Amino acid sequence: MGNIFVKKPKITEVDKAILSLKTQRRKLAQYQQQLANIELTSKQKAVFESLKSGNNAIKAIQSEINLEDVQKLMDDTAEAKAYQDEINAILGEKLPAEDEEEVLAEFENLESQLQDLPEVPSAAPSVENVEEELDLPDVPTKPPVVADAVNEDAQDTSAGITERKKGFSFLLLVSSNTSTVYEVY
Amino acid sequence: MQKLGEFKLPNFFNYPPYFTLQPVRETREKQIQLWKELIIDFCRTQKIFVIGLEEDFPLFSNPAIERSLSYEAREAFLSALVSDGRAEWMDKGHRKCLVLWHRIQDWADLIVKFVKEYGLEDSVMTVEEIRSGTESRGTELHGIDRTVLMRALKLLEHKGKLAIFKGTSADDEGVKFSL
Structure with a gap:
């Protein structure tokens, strides 16, 4: 009896609009979930088809090989x-x-x-030491002609060394300023 | 102690006589009391609202001791819960039972608490939003059986704390709180 005087909250058009929007949002979320499920299922189907075709290819190859x-x-x-x-x-x-x-x-x-074979000699054979004569060219008698530029340096030469080696003669002119001139003759 | 998932089962669950309805009255009452507590605890933990007597229910059998409850025993235990106001038969044939591990009044109180905590006074919510929305996540209301929720909402409507109304389409069902 006391419930007759209970005041219920009044429902406005705004409340109904809010309810509709919330319901639509929930439905949209459900559709998105459904789409995601469809996408996943289609991917799974594609994988299955790939595996199936691969399996068929293996079987085809195997059928060509006789056990x-x-x-x-x-x-x-x-x-x-x-x-x-x-x-x-x-x-x-x-x-x-x-x-x-x-x-x-x-x-x-x-x-x-x-x-029956002859014995191998134990001592080494004696060989006469024969000096080989080297056929070397004659040593020049004339002094070497030196260029003018070198001539000045040649006056200060502290040492003139002639060296005979493998048939060539070198005149080494060592100047005071350590520049060296090689002349072959 | 035996476990059923994360749920710890009581010791009597491994004792074969408890799977047979006891003929002696005192023993039977003790047995029924233990089973009532077990069913309520299990349903609360696993968030189970409906038990089908003819369907597989984890508590109705124990493979470890090769025992299972007879249809008669199942009906006896659930009827005891109905008598306590902790369950309701959903059909005349007593094949399905709605378990109220919180009484309808307790569910109504939980809804009021939830509305106040989230500052939803004088706001509009859909019924689905209450039981599966982002706001209810992590609360006892999340995943609540629709029948139980509607019963609790109607109780609150009767008290003038909310109004249940329909939207523009038939499947729209909303609630406007006024606390």
């Missing part, structure tokens, strides 16, 4: 290996006792033949 041929190839390889192993075993075998005796006898025979 019997592969087995035969493996058997042939095994046979070849076994054959090679057999060869290796034969080659690696130890000689029989009789053959070994023959080889040793032949070896002794060769050794006895070697004993």
Whole structure:
């Protein structure tokens, strides 16, 4: 009975508009979620299709390879290996006792033949020391002609050294200001 | 102690006699009391509002001891909750039960508290906004069963604390608070 006098809040047009906007916003969020789900599903489908086509490609390649041929190839390889192993075993075998005796006898025979050879001299052969004569050109008798520019420096020369080496003569003129002139003649 | 997800199960859950309705009255009452508390605690923790008697419900069986509650036992325990005002049958056949781990009045109080805390007095909210909006996130109202929420809102409307109204389209349902 007391509830008759309870005052309810008044609903205005603004309240209704707010409610409509909020409802639309919620619906929009739901649609966005739905779109996201659709996008994800389509991506998953694309991945599935890719995997499927890849699997089909593998199957197609595998269908071209005959299992019997592969087995035969493996058997042939095994046979070849076994054959090679057999060869290796034969080659690696130890000689029989009789053959070994023959080889040793032949070896002794060769050794006895070697004993008949002349002895190797123990001392080194004596060789006369013969001086080789070097055919060198004549030493020039005339003094060297020096350029005028060098001439001035040549007056102060502290030392003039003539060197004979491998058939060439050099005149080394050492000047006071350490400049050196080489003249070949 | 056995766990069901993050929920810690009581010791009696591993004791086979508790999965059979006890014939002796005193023992039966003690058994029903333990099961009532367990159902309420579990539903509050897991935010479960509806229990179907014919559906799989984690508490109705314990594979560890190979025991499960009979239909009769399930109905007995839920009927006891209905008697306490902590649950309601949703159909005449007693196949579905609405669990009120907070009574309707308690839910109404929680709504008032929520409105005051967030400064929503004299504002308009949609019913969906209250149960799944950003404001309600982290509160007990988040994920509340729509039936329970509408019952609590109608109780508050009866007290003049809000008005439930329809928008321009039929699916618009809003609430204007006046606290």
